[in-house]
Amino acid sequence: MLKVTRLTKTFKKTTAVDNISFTLNDGDIVGLLGPNGAGKSTTIKTIAGLLRKNTGEITIAGHKNTLLEAKKHFTYVPEVPELYDMLTVREHLQFIAYAYDVPDWKEKVEGLFARYDLLDKQEKLAKELSKGMKQKVSICSGLLPNPDLYLFDEPMIGLDPKAIRETKRIFQELSAQGKTIFISTHLLDSIENLCHRVLVMKNGRIIADGDRAALKAQLGDGSKDYTLEELFLEVTGDE
Numbered sequence: 001m002l003k004v005t006r007l008t009k010t011f012k013k014t015t016a017v018d019n020i021s022f023t024l025n026d027g028d029i030v031g032l033l034g035p036n037g038a039g040k041s042t043t044i045k046t047i048a049g050l051l052r053k054n055t056g057e058i059t060i061a062g063h064k065n066t067l068l069e070a071k072k073h074f075t076y077v078p079e080v081p082e083l084y085d086m087l088t089v090r091e092h093l094q095f096i097a098y099a100y101d102v103p104d105w106k107e108k109v110e111g112l113f114a115r116y117d118l119l120d121k122q123e124k125l126a127k128e129l130s131k132g133m134k135q136k137v138s139i140c141s142g143l144l145p146n147p148d149l150y151l152f153d154e155p156m157i158g159l160d161p162k163a164i165r166e167t168k169r170i171f172q173e174l175s176a177q178g179k180t181i182f183i184s185t186h187l188l189d190s191i192e193n194l195c196h197r198v199l200v201m202k203n204g205r206i207i208a209d210g211d212r213a214a215l216k217a218q219l220g221d222g223s224k225d226y227t228l229e230e231l232f233l234e235v236t237g238d239e
């Protein structure tokens with residue numbers, strides 16, 4: 001579904017993403033982890049075509065990521081919701097429905113609003129929403145087009161426990177339908193039993209890639225039962 005080959009992205013003298021390669025398959029739920037400044041957001045934004053890469057190749061469903069054909073296959077949910085202050089919650093979803101030509105969007109929006117407790121917030125303007133409500137609208141907007149690949153940058157930040165539970169359930173449902181989900185996050189608890197695989201970045205490079213068993217094997221101590229947090233701290237050397 002997503003193939004990243006020898007991707008490099010620099011900002012003046014900073015190499016934010018340094019020659020990384022990986023592939024995500026249909027149905028994968030993959031966590032992108034790493035300390036602050038590791039290059040996670042830059043990686044996701046470059047895949048989404050919002051930043052221009054320096055070198056490397058990115059293909060989505062076999063199409064170069066910047067082409068319209070590729071854009072039909074994914075949605076990107078940014079770390080900080082980007083809403084239109086003067087549109088209501090419902091108008092945001094209506095806008096997405098028209099832009100992506102979503103069939104039966106009214107029923108789908110009702111379903112999403114029910115799951116995210118937004119039914120009674122539909123007529124509120126975006127500027128009147130709390131931080132968590134904005135995040136819910138942003139997530140619903142990313143889910144509505146029903147693409148094959150979902151790029152989420154810190155989706156759980158600001159969400160209440162019920163919304164976190166619903167988001168995890170939705171990710172599992174999408175994965176069961178063969179959809180691919182790529183989640184950048186610091187909230188390791190939120191993906192502990194969700195991700196099939198994690199990529200760990202540090203200083204722009206991928207320093208670990210695999211499921212929990214593979215990360216354990218990389219640390220050379222198969223006997224200890226590491227939590228994801230312990231594995232992360234060991235792998236990144238930030239313990």
Ligand SMILES: Nc1ncnc2c1ncn2[C@@H]1O[C@H](COP(=O)(O)OP(=O)(O)OP(=O)(O)O)[C@@H](O)[C@H]1O
Nearest residue numbers: 011014015016034035036037038039040041042043
């Ligand atoms: N617009 C920019 N201009 C210059 N440097 C940038 C820009 N965006 C990111 N960087 C730099 O690129 C590197 C990677 O940043 P990035 O935001 O991708 O990290 P991150 O892993 O998402 O971090 P965090 O966990 O703090 O969100 C950092 O050194 C950062 O300072």
